[in-house]
Amino acid sequence: AQSVTQPDIHITVSEGASLELRCNYSYGATPYLFWYVQSPGQGLQLLLKYFSGDTLVQGIKGFEAEFKRSQSSFNLRKPSVHWSDAAEYFCAVDDYKLSFGAGTTVTVRA
Amino acid sequence: EAGVTQFPSHSVIEKGQTVTLRCDPISGHDNLYWYRRVMGKEIKFLLHFVKESKQDESGMPNNRFLAERTGGTYSTLKVQPAELEDSGVYFCASSHWKTGSTGELFFGEGSRLTVL
DSSP states (O other), rough: OEEOOOSSSEEEEETOOOEEEOOEOOOEEEEEEEEEEEESSSSSEEEEEEEESSSSEEEEGGGGEEGGGTTTTTEEEEOOOOOOEEEEEEEEEEESSEEOOEEEEOOOOO | OOOOOOEEEEEOOOOOOOOEEEEEOTTOOOOOEEEEETSSSSSEEEEEEEEEEEOOTOOOOOOTTTEEEEEGOOOEEEEESSGGGGGGEEEEEEOOOOOOOOOOOEEEEOOOEEEE
């Protein structure tokens, strides 16, 4: 069965610093991959998705993710973090229903 | 355009009682999903409606959970009788994709259920 692993439960980053969140997937075929974000008091919002094609995917809020088949990874990056990026981030793989990772909580310090 | 709305936002009930959660998807979205996140765990799929039909209910934990989608519009998820392990946040999501991949799901803010 498909699965997603997010190795980091919690990351603290300084405002203005770069951010990288790790995601590894287990899936036999070409996966459809997603990153969602949940800000406090909000529902989950789609940041970006990968279906096929270019392995570097641009998303909203200045985020990007790179699909690496050889490493079974789909890491999320942002070059410069803003305080409003403090949230919980979920990687997900799609097999007609989303399978989510456990989530990574990002704390942004001033 | 209104997003996915869920009601109530938080419900506290005693073990053995019944709770009904409601989800109003985005208008025109045929696909409606229920997910659940138990404290500290992953967000888990419960079931998927296409219009009023249950497409996949493989994630429903047991027969204490009953989901309906009246006329292909709003959906309810009833837990009867509730147990302590049912506590968590129940998310509803909808999408307009017709076939294949889930595509982009639009999530509600979730209904937090606390069973005492």
